[in-house]
């Protein structure tokens with residue numbers, strides 16, 4: 680396994696190189712033709728791919744610099760507190776509602792034991808149901824990115840009913856381009872989700 684050619688990620692990267700142009704850019708993929716893709720194909724330029732970086736740099740933040748840790752101390756943002764996990768919401772969102780299922784401590788999903796896995800599954804199901812039940816929600820999507828913070832966060836995002844451009848995996852890209860909803864409206868939905876999770 681010390682043979683560099685046997686490193687699966689190195690094999691993967693070598694194979695991809697043949698697909699790139701002289702500047703290291705891949706051609707646009709089929710996603711650019713999706714009905715729900717947020718951008719017109721004309722004028723889109725993929726970024727060039729650089730060299731692999733191994734070992735990868737540590738991107739985690741200390742708890743003192745962690746936005747999730749800070750949110751856990753703000754009662755208005757906390758929707759539910761469980762044994763190992765909690766459900767919180769960001770300070771603002773452009774979507775009808777966003778909730779994050781997070782660890783109560785500054786840990787990753789990798790750090791959960793089996794009881795933690797069970798609680799995570801239960802809270803994903805319950806939060807999904809609570810957000811789906813809000814008026815005006817067409818669908819609810821789940822992601823796990825941890826926001827580069829080193830803090831477990833499974834994100835639960837509501838799509839507005841009937842706004843078909845926002846369907847599917849590009850929902851957070853659309854959300855990034857749109858204005859935040861009024862805080863009072865967001866707070867009212869938070870109360871409904873909090874009640875459903877109690």
Ligand SMILES: [Zn+2]
Pocket residue numbers: 741742745746747748749784785786829830
């Ligand atoms: Zn944290």
